[in-house]
Amino acid sequence: MKFISEYRDGKQIREFSELIHKVSKKNICIMEVCGSHTMAIHRFGIKNLLPANIKLISGPGCPVCVTAIDYIDKAVAISKIQDTIITTFGDLIKVPGSYSSLEKEKARGSDIRMVYSILESLDIAKANPDKKIVFLAIGFETTTPATAAGILKAEELKLNNFLVLCSHKIMPPPMEAIIEEGIKVDGFLAPGHVSVISGIEMYRFISEKFHKGVVVAGFEPMDILQSVYMLVQQLENNTPKVEIQYSRVVKPEGNPKARLAVDTVFETTDANWRGLGIIPKSALKIKSAFAQFDAEKVFNIKIEELKGSKGCICGQVLKGLKPPSDCKLFGKVCTPENPTGACMVSSEGACNVFYRFGI
Amino acid sequence: MTNYKLKNTEYWAHKNYALKMESIITLNHGSGGRITHELISNLFLKYFSNEKLNNLTDSAVLETENCSLAFTTDSYVVDPIFFPGGNIGKLAVCGTVNDLAVSGAVPKYLSSSFIIEEGFSLDDLETIVKSMAEEASCAAVIIVTGDTKVVPRGKCDKIFINTSGIGFLKKEFEKIGNASNVKPGDKLIVNGTLGDHAIAILASRESLKFESKMESDCASLNHIIQKALAVCPEISFMRDATRGGLGTVASELASKIKLGIVLNESAIPVKESVQAVCEIFGFDPLFLANEGKVLLVVPAEKADLVLKTIQQDDLGKDAAIIGEVVSENSGKVVLKTISGGKRLIDMPAGEQLPRIC
Numbered sequence: 001m002k003f004i005s006e007y008r009d010g011k012q013i014r015e016f017s018e019l020i021h022k023v024s025k026k027n028i029c030i031m032e033v034c035g036s037h038t039m040a041i042h043r044f045g046i047k048n049l050l051p052a053n054i055k056l057i058s059g060p061g062c063p064v065c066v067t068a069i070d071y072i073d074k075a076v077a078i079s080k081i082q083d084t085i086i087t088t089f090g091d092l093i094k095v096p097g098s099y100s101s102l103e104k105e106k107a108r109g110s111d112i113r114m115v116y117s118i119l120e121s122l123d124i125a126k127a128n129p130d131k132k133i134v135f136l137a138i139g140f141e142t143t144t145p146a147t148a149a150g151i152l153k154a155e156e157l158k159l160n161n162f163l164v165l166c167s168h169k170i171m172p173p174p175m176e177a178i179i180e181e182g183i184k185v186d187g188f189l190a191p192g193h194v195s196v197i198s199g200i201e202m203y204r205f206i207s208e209k210f211h212k213g214v215v216v217a218g219f220e221p222m223d224i225l226q227s228v229y230m231l232v233q234q235l236e237n238n239t240p241k242v243e244i245q246y247s248r249v250v251k252p253e254g255n256p257k258a259r260l261a262v263d264t265v266f267e268t269t270d271a272n273w274r275g276l277g278i279i280p281k282s283a284l285k286i287k288s289a290f291a292q293f294d295a296e297k298v299f300n301i302k303i304e305e306l307k308g309s310k311g312c313i314c315g316q317v318l319k320g321l322k323p324p325s326d327c328k329l330f331g332k333v334c335t336p337e338n339p340t341g342a343c344m345v346s347s348e349g350a351c352n353v354f355y356r357f358g359i
Numbered sequence: 360m361t362n363y364k365l366k367n368t369e370y371w372a373h374k375n376y377a378l379k380m381e382s383i384i385t386l387n388h389g390s391g392g393r394i395t396h397e398l399i400s401n402l403f404l405k406y407f408s409n410e411k412l413n414n415l416t417d418s419a420v421l422e423t424e425n426c427s428l429a430f431t432t433d434s435y436v437v438d439p440i441f442f443p444g445g446n447i448g449k450l451a452v453c454g455t456v457n458d459l460a461v462s463g464a465v466p467k468y469l470s471s472s473f474i475i476e477e478g479f480s481l482d483d484l485e486t487i488v489k490s491m492a493e494e495a496s497c498a499a500v501i502i503v504t505g506d507t508k509v510v511p512r513g514k515c516d517k518i519f520i521n522t523s524g525i526g527f528l529k530k531e532f533e534k535i536g537n538a539s540n541v542k543p544g545d546k547l548i549v550n551g552t553l554g555d556h557a558i559a560i561l562a563s564r565e566s567l568k569f570e571s572k573m574e575s576d577c578a579s580l581n582h583i584i585q586k587a588l589a590v591c592p593e594i595s596f597m598r599d600a601t602r603g604g605l606g607t608v609a610s611e612l613a614s615k616i617k618l619g620i621v622l623n624e625s626a627i628p629v630k631e632s633v634q635a636v637c638e639i640f641g642f643d644p645l646f647l648a649n650e651g652k653v654l655l656v657v658p659a660e661k662a663d664l665v666l667k668t669i670q671q672d673d674l675g676k677d678a679a680i681i682g683e684v685v686s687e688n689s690g691k692v693v694l695k696t697i698s699g700g701k702r703l704i705d706m707p708a709g710e711q712l713p714r715i716c
Contacts, residue, residue, distance in 0.1 A: 004638060010625070013698045045700015107385040116640075221698040336707075337387075337394050347641065357702040 007220030008044075016225040017049040024232045027053045029184050031320050033175060034191035035062030035348030036219050042357040044221040050228065057320035058353075060174045060276060061191055063139045064091045064346035065318060068272040070303045071138075071167045072097035077301050078134055078165065079110035085128060086112040087121040088136040091346045096339055118150030125154070125162040134163045134295050141194040144168045144284060145258035148265040151286070151293050165295040166286055169271060172202045173282035179210050183319055187213030187231040189224070192246040199254025200242050207240045218246035265290055274342055275315030314341035317350050324351040331355060391602030391648075392707040416536035417598060418462040420528060427533060429464035431455060432523040440487070440517055442563045444556075444574030447520055448487035450650060452494040453579045454601065455524040460581035461597040461653055463532030463588065466498060472506040472521040479517055487518070498579035500524070531592055538596040538656070541616045543686040545595055546662035548655045550583060550669055551576065551677040553605055554633040554647030561636070573632055578651035583672040587655060590668045596656040599649070603707065606645035608654050609682075609692045610706040619688030622704065625697045628677045645694075646707050656684065 032038055038058045041047065047056060060066050076097050079086045086102065093103045093114065106112040111131075115121055118135055125133040137147040147164060154162045171194050179185065190203055195216045203214045213234040217227035227245040234240050244250050262284070271283030286294040311329050316322040324330050324343065334340035336352055343351035387394045404413065411419045418429035433454050440447040452469065459466040471491065475484070495502055534540050559575040580599065588594060600608045605627075613620045622645075629637075629644045637644050651674060657665045662680055669675030692704040 004634065008697050010697055010699050017699075042702060043696070044698040045696045045702050046698070048700045049698070103385050103387070104383065107383050221696075221700075337392075337397075356705050 004220065007218070007222040009222070013049065013221050013225060016222065016229060020049075020054070020225065020229050020232060021051045023229070023236060024051055024054055026235060027055075028186040028232070028235050029055045029057060030187050030189060030228065030231055031057050031059045031178070031185045032189040032217075033059040033061040033171065034189070034194065035065070035346065035350075036193070037189055037191070037217065037224065038062070038350055038353050039348045040219045040221070040224060042353045044224075045357075046221060046224055049225065054228065054232070057185070057323075058317070058350040059178065059188075059320055060273065060318045061140070061171070062343070062346050062348045062350070063143070063169065064095055065314070065342045065349045066169065066174075066273045066275065067092070067095065067138050067167055067342065068274050069098055070272075071165070072101070073099075073303045074296075074301050075102060075134075075136055075165060076100050076105055077303070078295065078299055079105045079112055081132075081299065083130065084111070084132045084134055085124060086110065086134050086136065087115045087124060088112065089116070089138070090114045091348075092136055092138065094339065095342050095345045118146050119153070122150060122153060122157070122159065122162060125159050126157070129161060132161050132163060132298075134165055136167075137164045138167045138169075140169055140171050140191070141197045141262075142191075144262050144266065145197055145255075148258075148261040151265050151290055152261060154293060155290070160292070162293060163295040163298055164286065164293050166266075166284065167271075168266065168284040169273070169282055170268070170284065171198070172205075173279045174273060174276060175203075175206060177276060177279050177282075178319055179206070179212065181319065183321060185212060185320065186235055187215070187240070189217040189227050189231070190214050190242075192216055192218050192223075192250060195244070195246070195250045195254065197255050197258050200244060200250070200252050203242045207242050211240050213240040214242045216242075216244045216246050216250050218248070273318075275318040312341040314343045314351075317343050324354040325358070327351070390707070391607060396706070414537050416462060417458040418464060418524075418526070418536060420462065420533055420536060427528040427530065429459050429462045429526040429528045429536075430523070431458040431462075432521065433458060434519060434521040436516070436519050437560065438516065439560075439563050440483075442575055443559050443572075445577035445650075446487055446490055447518060448489075448491040449494045450575075450577050451520040451522045452491050452498065452500070453577050453650060454599075455522040456494075456498045456500060456579040456581050457599040457601075457651075457653070459524050459526035460579075460584045461535075461599050462526070462528065463535040463594075463597070464526030464528040465585065466500045466524055466526040466579075466581050468503045468525045469495065469500050470504045470506075470521075470523045471502050473508070474515050474519040474521075475507065475509050476515050476517050477509055477512045484518070487520075494579060498581055532588065532594075535594060535597055538612060538616050540593075540595040541612070541618065541656055541684055542595070542658075543618060543684050544659045545656050545684040546659050546680050547609070547620065547622070547682040547684070548657060548662065548666055548669070548678060548680050549600070549605060549628065550580070550653050550655075550672075550675040551651070552628045552630045552633065553600070553649060553652060554629060554637070554642075554644040556650040557604075557642075557647035558633050558636050560648075561640075571632055571636065573630075573636075576649055576651035578674055580651060580653050580674065583669055583674045584653060586672060587657075587665050587669055591657055591661040591665045593658050593661060594655055594665070595658070596654075598654050600652045600654055601650060602648050604644070604646040604648060605652070605654060606643065606692070606704050607706050610704060612654075612656070613692050614690045616684070617689050619685040619690070620682060620692045621685055621688075622682035622692060622694045624694055626679050626681045628679050628681075645704065659683070
């Protein structure tokens with residue numbers, strides 16, 4: 001199939017793997033930031049194709065995994081308010097909050113609907129004028145423009161029953177936090193689809209200030225191997241820089257039109273990342289000009305501060321400090337059907353991927 | 360701007376309520392994955408346990424004086440009830456016929472029970488019943504008993520159908536259902552492309568804004584299976600890869616026979632259009648539902664013969680040998696990926712959820 005089969009060709013993949021074996025001498029640690037990369041690496045068995053001196057570790061790029069537990073608690077609380085409909089992407093449904101999940105509330109009768117796009121939520125709002133529709137907006141730069149477009153569309157349509165519970169996050173701050181914490185990372189596989197929107201300037205500080213390599217990578221096996229090869233070359237030659245491997249969709253300048261929509265609707269704010277704690281200016285909130293669409297402003301919901309599960313090492317997994325298999329709960333107490341931590345829920349969460357694909 | 364306020368007291372009342380209601384049925388209990396299996400083992404088998412049921416085969420094998428009977432039942436709640444390639448009625452016949460056929464039996468008699476929502480269109484009901492009759496005729500079974508219930512509007516979603524079936528089973532095929540003759544070296548064959556049914560259903564759901572020409576593979580497999588059995592009575596296992604897909608069937612088989620299974624990703628037939636939808640939505644075709652696909656496990660020396668035989672049938676044109684049973688990795692299914700890597704195939708916890716970025 002065009003754009004798939006040519007990037008999964010076994011022969012070419014083996015050739016690239018041999019090339020990397022030949023060129024790579026140093027012990028290096030590469031972090032894949034994006035959850036889709038974590039999944040692709042395991043799904044295609046990429047680790048088997050790399051020499052032992054290259055270590056791949058997973059980073060904080062699964063939006064479900066880093067969503068703070070009180071966000072789920074808020075969504076659960078809102079789902080119980082009469083005449084509300086929660087619309088959400090499927091991955092969030094099973095994430096455990098501190099005492100319930102959306103899946104359980106759905107089974108108990110809350111109106112919780114899975115959607116593939118915010119535009120579906122707008123349709124639901126139009127069809128149910130006597131109800132409040134609350135869209136759960138999570139994700140990084142990739143999904144933010146769609147939420148911005150949805151809010152702008154709702155304003156244009158004068159919808160007064162459409163709300164957004166926003167937990168959008170931005171990518172560079174946690175990468176910086178991870179480096180500053182002193183975690184050993186020599187290079188990053190930077191998220192391909194985030195970069196389609198944001199462009200690559202936002203990674204510049206990583207190579208210039210911290211001297212780490214950055215390659216914006218695609219998601220097919222050939223993409224990942226080629227990106228690893230590019231990083232290996234940067235690191236072997238001591239020339240860390242920002243490069244694009246995924247050039248068939250990523251332009252250096254990104255998508256300015258999408259960013260304009262985001263800047264119109266959102267402003268940056270500090271945020272609590274599950275496992276990583278508070279990171280300054282790492283998230284987006286809805287500007288006061290659009291407060292009528294902000295579920296946080298319309299519903300006054302207080303959530304008591306709650307601690308995460310005892311024994312769960314999601315935080316260290318998200319920072320790449322430990323593999324999921326080091327967690328005492330992994331595969332025993334914590335499984336995809338009964339997850340303790342968020343990393344076990346999403347199909348892109350490091351623990352879930354390890355559990356399903358690990359040999 | 361409307362102002363809703365949820366007071367803390369209300370919130371904590373909810374919290375206490377939630378704690379008391381920890382165990383409830385969610386949609387995942389019906390997904391066919393691990394949670395469904397846990398429900399069956401921990402609840403149904405706890406109370407219904409007997410030597411026939413405990414095998415958990417597609418059909419129960421019941422011995423009579425002269426021959427054995429295969430007996431099975433299934434309920435159909437598909438949404439939407441009409442979809443490209445079939446409807447809930449056709450599915451209700453094929454599904455039960457297939458459960459009998461994969462046990463090695465020749466399907467003979469079906470029952471059909473309808474639970475219909477008040478207000479359902481009589482024309483639609485006739486269309487459904489007519490296609491059931493046509494499919495029964497194709498499969499050479501007859502519908503010999505039935506029941507009809509109508510419930511008030513909103514108490515069921517349009518129409519649910521249950522069918523039970525009886526088939527005749529030759530002594531020599533009795534072990535197919537419980538896989539007790541499967542041995543290392545046996546080859547795995549599938550009769551065609553995976554995931555067609557699931558994608559056809561997805562595409563016909565209104566909320567998904569994509570168009571596809573995919574048709575469900577919904578079909579009765581008893582004739583093609585009989586052809587395979589005729590050339591290879593030594594078939595050691597068969598199962599139709601419905602809910603949960605081929606991946607789930609292979610995992611169940613591996614854990615049942617306590618042997619390993621190796622699948623070759625590059626040999627597994629998947630239509631390009633299905634693969635494309637999978638890429639967009641983040642699905643794995645191995646875990647997508649089929650309604651006209653059977654996994655056959657056959658001795659290595661007969662694998663080519665069985666393959667050639669079923670390829671001559673309309674329902675087997677895209678058949679392929681996709682893997683084999685091995686003695687290592689007991690209880691596990693390993694997929695050799697197209698890129699030359701390896702990964703485990705595990706039973707999915709629940710429904711395949713779409714990825715969000």
